[in-house]
Amino acid sequence: MRRAVLTCVAFLLLVCGCASVTAETPSSPPVVQVWPPFDARRARTDHGLVVRARGGTLSRVLVSEGGEQVPGRLDRSRTIWRSDWTLKPAAEYTVTATAQGSGGPDTVAMGRFRTRPARRGFQVAATTPLPGETVGTGMPIIIDFDSPVTDKAAVERTLEVRAETPVEGAWRWVGDTRVIYRTRRFWAPHQQVTVTAHLAGVRGGAGLYGATDSTFAFTVGRGQTSTIDTRTHQMVVRRDGAVVQRMAISAGMATTPEYTTTSGIHLTMDKGNPVRMISPGRAEGEPGYYDLLIDHAVRISNSGEYVHAKNNLWAQGRANVSHGCVNARPDQAAWFYDSSLRGDPVTITGTDRRLAWDNGWGFWQLPWDRWRQGSALPGAGPAR
Template structure:
């Protein structure tokens, strides 16, 4: 009995499964709480709007990240194991943001403020886009900004064109304030096209950031295409593939380059009744000087070319006697004036003077391959 008692009181290892073994196992399986890090850090000010909000977790996965500010919840995405969350869109300038995150039982929060831009960037004008206007199938989208843009790739990347009947297109910068969208082929007729400029927070140059987004809908009307042949002195107008008007015309007399009608794909740009036309570079008394009021005039270039009314039916259909414009019978010119949409196509052939691509809206004079070379995004590829 004594031996048994001695054995039971010796300092050997506890029996497997005893109280000491259970305690040691529980201690080994305990894990530290996840740690959460937020950037920008708590209290940051003058944060650049193009900075990403980044939330990371070590020792665990993120369950939830919510970023509020600028009047909305900021969108973002997790990585595969949910240890990192990164915002997807720019921040709004001159705004306060709050960040809250949760990983298991751990929570974290931070707040920060974005800077006020020294220079604000926004859309100043979109043409053609008058209220209630329908435009032709050749119409460009001419976007003008309020300030010169130096980071054109960043700004162009914020522009989105969505058509009900999609067609390939591209932007081309013609100066630091103006960028133009043209399709590879004419727009399909009778549809809406939505333009969105997601400029908010986009850096357009040194100390310049977009301060608000812009969106508008452009309505594409009928497919109206006019074919003009200066050698046969005829003009045919087609709408949605059907010939709707045959017009006898007289074009430029071509005694000088100035008096030669340009050949190529023109777009109708504006109309007026009447238009005052004055000979360029001449003063009263000079040979060739004129100062006249012309009815029902539709501009097709910036070098003074119009389709307009002229009561010289003796020449129309027979010979070219104008200073470069296309003139037609007054009643037919009025019809054309009244039915035109900005961006309708006027395709002229028969002369040795080509329309320049940047003469008015002569953008279709460039192949689409050439057109795309003016894209800032094309340059970065």
């Protein structure tokens, strides 16, 4: 009887021993890493903010500065969050990040840090168009900085163009203080465009950092384009595709290069009524000298070309006799003056003098691939 009991006990011990190996090991919570680290007092600005999750995924990241949310985005794995732009100098940032593990507890990391002040700052000095301006469909965006920029790629990455109708465009540098945005095709009419230079904290050169962001918006108005044929002496103005004006004109007499109207895609740049026009390269008393006040003058280049009024009816529609400008009947020139917006395309054909791409706003003279070569970045994306 004793032997039977011992055998039963041994069997029960064997069964219980096998069951004990199935116990689960608790999982570790995910780890959240933040750069710049919490409590930093002089964090760099030009690398932005990065939050990482180890052993889990990020479910929520909230970053604020000065009471405003800092924009950023997660990668596809949801393990890395990056700020969209660089960080402001001499600013305090607050971060709250939550990471989820696989069945274990969440990890919540909270803290703050400060960025270092900029030793030398730069910012936007001027823009074209002006804030709130209504412009034509060929209008470029021109940004001038108040200090020379050497790290052009870093600065160009901060430049954001948002159009209500998306369009492909690219920036082109024309010096250390000026960058120009041109679309591949003309802007769609009747829309608003917003431009933001997210400069705060970006490194523009050795010891040079962006001081502040800058935003402005403009409106693309009706789609007005003009074509001028110097051989037939005619100008046709179309608005949103429909012909709204036909004008007999007289163009440059072409006896010298300076008296030859340039062929190509011009843009209206500014206008005056009147505009004082003085003969280039000639002193008073020399042959060909003139000093005149011209009414209703719309400038289309930097080489003295205008569409303007002149009581020259005997030549208009028949012969080219001007010093390089395009003149029209006074009442029609006044109409064109009143109806023109900066950035309206004016295409001239029929002469052997080509408009240079850097003469005024002759940017449409460059093929798209050549325009893009002036960017500091490997490629140009669409406006959003």
